[in-house]
Amino acid sequence: MRTTTLRGRAALAVTALSLTVLLGACGTDDTTAVADTSDTSEASADSAAEATADQASSLSVEDPWVKTAESGMTAAFGTLVNTGDTDVTVVSATTEASAMTELHETVDADGSMSMQQVEGGFVVPAGGELVLEPGGNHLMMMDVVEPVEAGADVAFTLTLDDGSTLDFTASGRDFSGADEEYADGSDSDMGGMDMDDDMDMGAGEDSTEAP
Amino acid sequence: MSAADQTTGRGLGRRRLLRSGAVALAGAGAGWAGSAAARAADGAAPPAAADDVLTISPPDGAETVPYLGPHQAGVATPPQAHLVLLGLDLVDGTDTDDLRRLLRVVGDDAARLTQGEPALSDTEPELAPRPSRLTVTIGLGPRVVDELVPGDLTLAPLPSFSTDRFEEPWGQTDLALQLCADDPTTLAHARRMLLKDTASFATVRWVQTGFRSARGSQPDGTTMRNLMGQVDGTVNPAQADGDFADLVWADGPGAFAGGTVMVVRRIRSEMDTWDKVSRQGKELAVGRRLDTGAPLTGTAEHDEPDFDAVDDNGLKVIDAASHIARARSDDPAERFLRRGYNYQVHRDDGTDDAGLVFTVFCADAERQFVPVQRRLAQQDRLNEWITTIGSAVYAVPPGVASTDDAPGLALLEES
Numbered sequence: 001m002r003t004t005t006l007r008g009r010a011a012l013a014v015t016a017l018s019l020t021v022l023l024g025a026c027g028t029d030d031t032t033a034v035a036d037t038s039d040t041s042e043a044s045a046d047s048a049a050e051a052t053a054d055q056a057s058s059l060s061v062e063d064p065w066v067k068t069a070e071s072g073m074t075a076a077f078g079t080l081v082n083t084g085d086t087d088v089t090v091v092s093a094t095t096e097a098s099a100m101t102e103l104h105e106t107v108d109a110d111g112s113m114s115m116q117q118v119e120g121g122f123v124v125p126a127g128g129e130l131v132l133e134p135g136g137n138h139l140m141m142m143d144v145v146e147p148v149e150a151g152a153d154v155a156f157t158l159t160l161d162d163g164s165t166l167d168f169t170a171s172g173r174d175f176s177g178a179d180e181e182y183a184d185g186s187d188s189d190m191g192g193m194d195m196d197d198d199m200d201m202g203a204g205e206d207s208t209e210a211p
Numbered sequence: 212m213s214a215a216d217q218t219t220g221r222g223l224g225r226r227r228l229l230r231s232g233a234v235a236l237a238g239a240g241a242g243w244a245g246s247a248a249a250r251a252a253d254g255a256a257p258p259a260a261a262d263d264v265l266t267i268s269p270p271d272g273a274e275t276v277p278y279l280g281p282h283q284a285g286v287a288t289p290p291q292a293h294l295v296l297l298g299l300d301l302v303d304g305t306d307t308d309d310l311r312r313l314l315r316v317v318g319d320d321a322a323r324l325t326q327g328e329p330a331l332s333d334t335e336p337e338l339a340p341r342p343s344r345l346t347v348t349i350g351l352g353p354r355v356v357d358e359l360v361p362g363d364l365t366l367a368p369l370p371s372f373s374t375d376r377f378e379e380p381w382g383q384t385d386l387a388l389q390l391c392a393d394d395p396t397t398l399a400h401a402r403r404m405l406l407k408d409t410a411s412f413a414t415v416r417w418v419q420t421g422f423r424s425a426r427g428s429q430p431d432g433t434t435m436r437n438l439m440g441q442v443d444g445t446v447n448p449a450q451a452d453g454d455f456a457d458l459v460w461a462d463g464p465g466a467f468a469g470g471t472v473m474v475v476r477r478i479r480s481e482m483d484t485w486d487k488v489s490r491q492g493k494e495l496a497v498g499r500r501l502d503t504g505a506p507l508t509g510t511a512e513h514d515e516p517d518f519d520a521v522d523d524n525g526l527k528v529i530d531a532a533s534h535i536a537r538a539r540s541d542d543p544a545e546r547f548l549r550r551g552y553n554y555q556v557h558r559d560d561g562t563d564d565a566g567l568v569f570t571v572f573c574a575d576a577e578r579q580f581v582p583v584q585r586r587l588a589q590q591d592r593l594n595e596w597i598t599t600i601g602s603a604v605y606a607v608p609p610g611v612a613s614t615d616d617a618p619g620l621a622l623l624e625e626s
Contacts, residue, residue: 065332150408171315171316171331173408
């Protein structure tokens with residue numbers, strides 16, 4: 001929360017500044033310099049000192065929450081923040097609240113949004129972040145086995161491509177949105193096909209996680 | 212800003228408007244960078260070109276009231292312009308664990324929204340960045356304290372008073388969420404967010420909305436006027452008073468230390484009959500002048516009333532049955548913080564219902580509030596024109612030191 005506060009404030013200030021520049025100097029291109037303050041991390045590319053640290057040590061999950069569900073499918077959201085100098089890839093997610101959890105993206109297929117398992121995992125850029133949100137990328141809980149209640153914590157583990165893991169807890173929230181995408185995903189032929197494939201993979205993962 | 216400075220004597224036009232906007236936005240950026248306290252101190256006008264026809268007031272929507280602290284915000288906080296008071300009833304079967312989850316959700320929403328951040332599952336995050344001194348204050352009703360809160364905390368319902376004329380739905384509820392802000396749009400968003408997040412725990416019995424004068428329409432600290440035209444709250448304890456803390460904050464039991472008790476009375480003003488009273492009659496009923504709020508024995512609002520003064524006919528200048536004479540106690544402990552708001556709603560019968568959402572905060576309602584209310588119920592000239600149509604009391608837990616905590620959670624950990 002605390003770090004979020006600060007980041008939120010900074011973002012607002014930047015917005016205000018760039019608006020001022022826009023309004024005060026219409027037609028010039030000065031605004032890009034203000035907007036792209038995050039692209040300054042390449043300076044440390046030659047620093048190998050970080051090589052020994054695993055990827056999980058530079059990754060955090062901010063403002064995580066889960067849509068409440070008695071059973072069936074639901075999803076978890078939040079912001080993945082990578083403070084490291086190299087990209088981090090999340091390859092899988094697990095939670096005991098769901099027998100199977102997948103990394104999903106939402107895509108616009110012929111005008112209707114549908115979700116599918118993301119190819120290659122979630123890539124969180126060096127010094128950047130990846131937002132998981134309704135209607136976008138999310139952690140898809142395919143088979144809720146422990147009801148997700150409002151205000152209750154749900155524990156998750158993310159596995160990264162170097163094999164390191166990151167634990168976090170997300171708080172349950174009642175949320176009426178994000179329904180359409182589930183329906184689209186399971187109703188549409190494409191989504192259904194994808195999901196069948198995922199089922200097999202997911203079941204395998206789950207059995208290794210069970211003990 | 213430089214663009215605005217360069218503005219020369221051109222006519223009012225679109226370009227001109229844009230430049231004014233730029234000035235105001237630059238001012239806003241500066242405010243966001245500073246602390247809320249600094250912001251409150253430099254309430255001066257924004258930099259603006261002198262020949263600007265259209266000026267925009269300094270936006271104060273970025274102002275925040277600290278969420279963390281020994282007490283919940285929204286009690287000692289200088290009253291914001293607008294109130295939304297939510298009266299909620301817990302669903303049947305609610306247990307302590309359910310209440311704990313509810314408090315976590317409400318606390319998290321309060322922590323974020325009051326600081327200008329969207330709530331976790333906020334579907335309108337664009338409405339969050341202008342908190343306008345938003346505060347969210349959580350209160351627990353007697354049934355909750357009785358049945359779900361372990362430990363020694365007790366909260367008795369208020370006794371009935373002879374002047375009570377209660378109407379549905381304004382009675383006691385399990386929970387109260389007091390939302391206050393200077394901006395009604397901010398409040399609407401917070402209200403919706405909190406009601407969405409509590410919907411699986413509780414149902415809404417009533418919503419009491421209220422208002423004071425708009426922020427900036429008069430100097431901060433001006434005593435409010437109620438809709439009967441009276442200056443209302445002149446003798447309210449001030450934080451600078453030595454006994455403010457003793458009057459407002461409970462010293463226990465246990466984890467309730469730093470909490471307070473909130474009394475909510477919905478008091479209708481009978482405006483149609485009040486209209487028929489002469490100005491002199493109105494002042495006699497209260498004991499204060501309508502224009503300045505001064506006692507009838509004084510000239511300025513804060514003059515001390517002289518309850519012994521008599522006029523040429525030997526009659527008391529301040530009638531012994533007037534509101535201020537009856538409300539006054541010789542016991543300095545029979546005082547409390549009033550933080551009420553005007554209300555005005557339209558009724559199905561085509562008339563308006565107006566009055567006060569009379570909100571009191573005190574360490575001990577039975578010791579401080581009840582004796583005064585009992586005296587007023589026995590006799591108060593003002594009673595002819597006011598009717599108490601609702602009443603409730605809540606235990607307001609102390610504040611929290613961390614956003615990992617939430618108001619009320621500590622009470623549930625006691626045994």
